[in-house]
Amino acid sequence: DAGITQSPRHKVTETGTPVTLRCHQTENHRYMYWYRQDPGHGLRLIHYSYGVKDTDKGEVSDGYSVSRSKTEDFLLTLESATSSQTSVYFCATADYNEQFFGPGTRLTVL
Amino acid sequence: KNEVEQSPQNLTAQEGEFITINCSYSVGISALHWLQQHPGGGIVSLFMLSSGKKKHGRLIATINIQEKHSSLHITASHPRDSAVYICAVGEGFGNEKLTFGTGTRLTIIP
Numbered sequence: 001d002a003g004i005t006q007s008p009r010h011k012v013t014e015t016g017t018p019v020t021l022r023c024h025q026t027e028n029h030r031y032m033y034w035y036r037q038d039p040g041h042g043l044r045l046i047h048y049s050y051g052v053k054d055t056d057k058g059e060v061s062d063g064y065s066v067s068r069s070k071t072e073d074f075l076l077t078l079e080s081a082t083s084s085q086t087s088v089y090f091c092a093t094a095d096y097n098e099q100f101f102g103p104g105t106r107l108t109v110l
Numbered sequence: 111k112n113e114v115e116q117s118p119q120n121l122t123a124q125e126g127e128f129i130t131i132n133c134s135y136s137v138g139i140s141a142l143h144w145l146q147q148h149p150g151g152g153i154v155s156l157f158m159l160s161s162g163k164k165k166h167g168r169l170i171a172t173i174n175i176q177e178k179h180s181s182l183h184i185t186a187s188h189p190r191d192s193a194v195y196i197c198a199v200g201e202g203f204g205n206e207k208l209t210f211g212t213g214t215r216l217t218i219i220p
Contacts, residue, residue, distance in 0.1 A: 042114065042196065042210030058207065059111075090153065099143065099208065101153035 003027060004102040006091050012108045019078040021105050023091030025071075031094040032074040033058075034066060036087040037104075043090065049074055081109045112137040116197050116211035124219055129184040131214045133197030136178065143208065144171050144182050145196040153196070156182075189218045 003026035013019050023032065034046040045058030047066040055066050063085060065077045078085055086109045091102040113136040123129055133142070144156040157164050157171040159180075164171050168187075173180040184191055194215050198208040 040212065042212045043198070043208075044210070045207060048207065059209075088151065098155040098158050100155065101145075104151050104153075 004091060004093055004100055006089075006102040006105050008105060009103065010106045012110065013081055014110050015082055016080050019081050019107065019109075021076045021089055021091075021107070023074045023076070023102055025074075025093045027093060027095075027100070028071060029093035029095055029100070030071075032068065033092045033094070033099070034064070034074065034076045035090045035092065036060065036085075037090060038087050046076065046089075081107075083109050085109050112139070112199055112201060112209045114197055114199055114209050114211040116195075116214050118214060119212070120215045120217075122217045122219065123187055125188060127187050127218075129187050129191070129216065129218075131182045131195050131197075131216070133180045133182070133211055134178055135197075135199045135209075137201065138175075138178075139199040139201055141200045142173055142180050143198040143200065144180075145198060147194040147196060147213065149193065156195075184216075187218045189220050192217050 005024045007022045031050055033048040035043040037043050044060045046060055046064050047058055049055045049068040052068055067075045089105045092099045115134050117132045141158050141160045143158050145153050146156050147153045159173050168185045170183040194213040196213045197211040200208050
């Protein structure tokens with residue numbers, strides 16, 4: 001299994017506060033992704049990265065930003081959290097054959 | 111934008127039954143993925159395929175590119191197979207961007 005960790009695993013925050021979620025990998029995979037999972041929806045891509053400092057928007061990128069300054073770390077930032085961003089967030093990495101998922105972060109915005 | 115549909119949404123079966131989960135998509139793809147999400151939330155990649163058929167233990171995945179359809183079969187189902195099975199399709203180079211179905215919740219009764 002690819003070594004992917006996410007921190008924090010659970011977070012409760014208030015509307016309007018900034019939040020940063022961290023994804024860390026030990027597999028030296030080039031591609032990294034942030035998804036959100038909500039009831040009634042499939043996993044949806046927020047942002048992805050195809051290398052250090054190379055990122056692009058996904059399907060639901062509004063209200064989110066990302067940074068990748070090192071191969072192993074991919075940060076997702078909610079500049080000003082809203083209740084609609086309450087969700088489970090998954091990080092993933094990919095080699096050329098499959099994607100590997102982190103354990104998820106449950107974020108609640110009150 | 112690719113539309114990914116899975117059927118059925120929910121499936122309950124007796125232990126030992128042969129299980130089929132279907133996935134259809136609307137736009138040509140580079141690869142199709144089958145994922146398993148455990149009750150605890152963790153997501154594991156089962157298969158990635160771009161043509162034909164793959165088998166791993168009691169799991170078999172097939173894809174028909176012309177019909178834009180894939181099936182996941184489980185033979186001799188067991189309660190530990192109870193999970194949500196997710197189909198995802200990729201359209202870019204490698205595994206860049208995936209579009210996910212909403213999943214099929216499978217429950218195997220002993």
